[in-house]
Amino acid sequence: MVLALVPVLLGLAISIPLGWLAGRTRIARAVLVPVTGLLYTVPSLALIVVLPIVLGTRILDPLNLIVALTIYTVALLVRSVADALAAVPAVTIAAATAMGYRPFRRFVSVELPLAVPVVVAGLRVAAVSNTSMVTVGALVGLGGLGRLFTDGFQRDIPAEIVTGIVLVLALALLVDGLLLAIGRWITPWTRVGAGARVRAGAAA
Template identity: 70%
Template sequence: MILWDWIPRNLGTIGQQLLQHLQLSLIPVVVALVVSVPLGWLANRSPALRAVLVPAAGLLYTIPSIVLFVMLPGVLGTRIDSPLNIQIALTVYTVALLVRSVADALAAVPSMVVAAATAMGFRPGRRFVSVELPLAVPVLIAGLRVATVSNISLVSVGALIGVGGLGALLTQGFQEFFPTKIIIGVVLIVVLALLADALLLLLGRYITPWVRAGAGARSKA
């Protein structure tokens, strides 16, 4: 039986689990982005490195999440219910997704633009920061959206090893035969994923005004 009056009586607990879910899912995205950008840059510059890094990243992503959650405590020496296990595992998954996205995004930058920047005296580092990376943002944001939504979903699996977040509502609901917790957990996870995806989409449009300008020019034509 669904007891809706349970919700207002437990808003504090729900809010804590919501905040923990956000922390567990979004911190790995930020860390993985910092790691993936240089790795993707290397993969884009060197076909040999790309042949190693991209398949290796894909292989990492095939490891089932619950297996990685259980294996990491033995490697790191942490408690199995430590949030650090979840964050490191999700960082690994996010790097696995973003390395290919960064490499593909940089490869999509027109070679004429890169050549023009080089002719203007841009060194590789400055050219990457000032020209290549900004132009790669639209493709990179697309990969970041996939990774973020995936993380928000995968965090719920951590409840199986005792880590909190909204997944705890799901496991408690099943154990207690209390569907209210299950419904609230599922709805909040879906809403979080949709909000995160929408915010990243808006961020991508905001930091790439030239894309909007190009789209407006095409529509007028």
């Protein structure tokens, strides 16, 4: 879980400024979104093997897997963040500007909170993906649940492999549900809007 979720947090921290930059100009978007998206096409095992050369770490260092998964998280989130910020109504931004909000404060207090639901949706995809991909670390001796796959294959124990699949699926569902709950908790206005729609429908 540590190897899967730490990269999600790091990737989010990197993706927010990149997504903001991609939303400022067409040129930045035309460069950042495709380039970061291409990062996801790099084979995970190859990336984990190459990173020790780049970072100067040992092949069994968990940092290699954390960096690799952070790269994949950024690849998934930059577009989500850029699209989420682009979807913030222009009238809302104009109103915040008219109230005296400077660009940074407007971004932190208005634009980013309104973009949270879309960002969380992208974050859920990245977290579930990382939970699955972290098992690749077992192929280079990093352990984790991936060990159930490698050990089960080497010893020809299908039950061990199935157990690994079930556990990874359960953890992915747990992480997804947790992020969904956090997303709803930090965006109470979305629940108010949904409740109002339900009441309007019942009245009709």
